Amino acid sequence: MLGAADATTPMSRRTAPPTWLVVALACAGQFLVVLDVSVVNVALPSMRADLGLSAQGLQWVANAYAIAFAGFMLLGGRAGDLYGRKRMFLVGLGLFTLASLAGGLAQQDWQLLLSRAVQGLGAAVLAPSTLTIVTAAVPEGAARARAIGTWTAVGAGGGAAGGLVGGVLVEVLSWRWVLLINVPVGAVVLAGAVRWLAESRAGDGRRLDLPGAVLVTAGLATLAYGISQTEAEGWTATATVVPLLAGLALIGGFLVVESRTAAPLMPLGLFRVRAVSSANVAMFLCGSAMFCMWFFMTLYAQNVLGYTPLEAGLALVPSSLAVLVGSKLAPRLMPAVGARNVAVLGTVVAAVGFGWQSTLSVQGAYVTSIMVPGILMMLGAGLGATPLAALATSGAQPGEAGLVSGLVNTSRTMGGSLGLAVMSTIAAARSAGSGVPGALTETPQALTQGYALVFRTSAVVLVAGAALMLLWLPRKTSAS
Helix, strand or coil: CCCCCCCCCCCCCCCCCCHHHHHHHHHHHHHHHHHHHHCCHHHHHHHHHHHCCCHHHHHHHHHHHHHHHHHHHHHHHHHHHHHCHHHHHHHHHHHHHHHHHHHHCCCCHHHHHHHHHHHHHHHHHHHHHHHHHHHHHCCCCHHHHHHHHHHHHHHHHHHHHHHHHHHHHHHHCCCCHHHHCHHHHHHHHHHHHHHHCCCCCCCCCCCCCHHHHHHHHHHHHHHHHHHHHHHHHCCCCHHHHHHHHHHHHHHHHHHHHHHHCCCCCCCHHHHHCHHHHHHHHHHHHHHHHHCHHHHHHHHHHHHHCCCCHHHHHHHCHHHHHHHHHHHHHHHHHHHHHCHHHHHHHHHHHHHHHHHHHCCCCCCCCHHHHHHHHHHHHHHHHHHHHHHHHHHHHHCCCHHHHHHHHHHHHHHHHHHHHHHHHHHHHHHHHHHCCCCCCCCCCCCHHHHHHHHHHHHHHHHHHHHHHHHHHHHHCCCCCCCC
């Protein structure tokens, strides 16, 4: 067992279940929401052929989910604090499961994109509760570090396994099953959560900040849309400038609302805590560089190397295992060398992998063009995520645990969604195609040049992130 339940958190009178079971249920929820960030990647060509998606629409299959996920996650974290972590876990998972069913049955492109956005909303309600349930069930210290390492490994494994799971489902059944598979799995996890999870909440009676949630989500979506327009229209075109300015204005409005409301969605004073502010900025940078990895790796494997969806998924199995190894290794290294140093080490390892991946070619061999750089990228991702999550949450007050947990996920996913929009634009511009790389008019050579530039750019961002961590992150978590 990882530890006893947190005595400071109100729980139901029912006999508490084993801690390992609580952690397992929370991790299962986290696995599902992270899996759906990446599982659709290998299905994109099939989705496009079946529903007539545009090249830009392919990007929005990923970003509709990611933006709703990031934009409403703070709201989901606060709702868990106020109304109960178990309740929000059930609501989020239920909404996620129903939206998965709708997406799998979609007959038109707009139905698929709308379902993906609703999936992201359900994930935003669910995900913060998963981390808060883990931290409430396990006392602060080495046991909690191990539990967070497990949570990180399962979440990272969900992202990593997406390629393999998606490839098998597309090859054996159809692209629809990358979404429909969530329905039976979600039902099983829901039943287990109803039976075994105990309720907990902060109970301070504050209201939810709906205006803040709407503003930040609309701002992110508008910014991402503006960025996606830059390749086709240029940076100075009205179709680009207007959404970019509107997105910035909405984000500015969000900050104004947060500074004035009595119960803000994101209390700006929280960023005065060094561990919270530095870890979340680091999460944002890492997310912006790493989120696009699965997207472009699967497109490279299928559009350039000619892999089938199943072969593309199998090609990423070693990196799937590497992220699990990194996530489980990090808690063992943290007591010896410090959380900050482990985060820096992981980011540097990932940067080396991204730099290596940027040397890919049209005739690339599997070992040197996919396997080894993929292992380095994801080993580094696993090493870096656990200490950053531990640093960000270690100093949280009991009433703000859900908020800080939501902020950690928000920073990573917000960086990822905007990063995907930027990277897709960079790759498309270099590939001299329209919209997202993968357009049928682009040659393998042009696609390869675009993908290479993306990985090179990500490597630079990660090096800058490692330097920032070294200078700004506190040396240890409070538990240490």
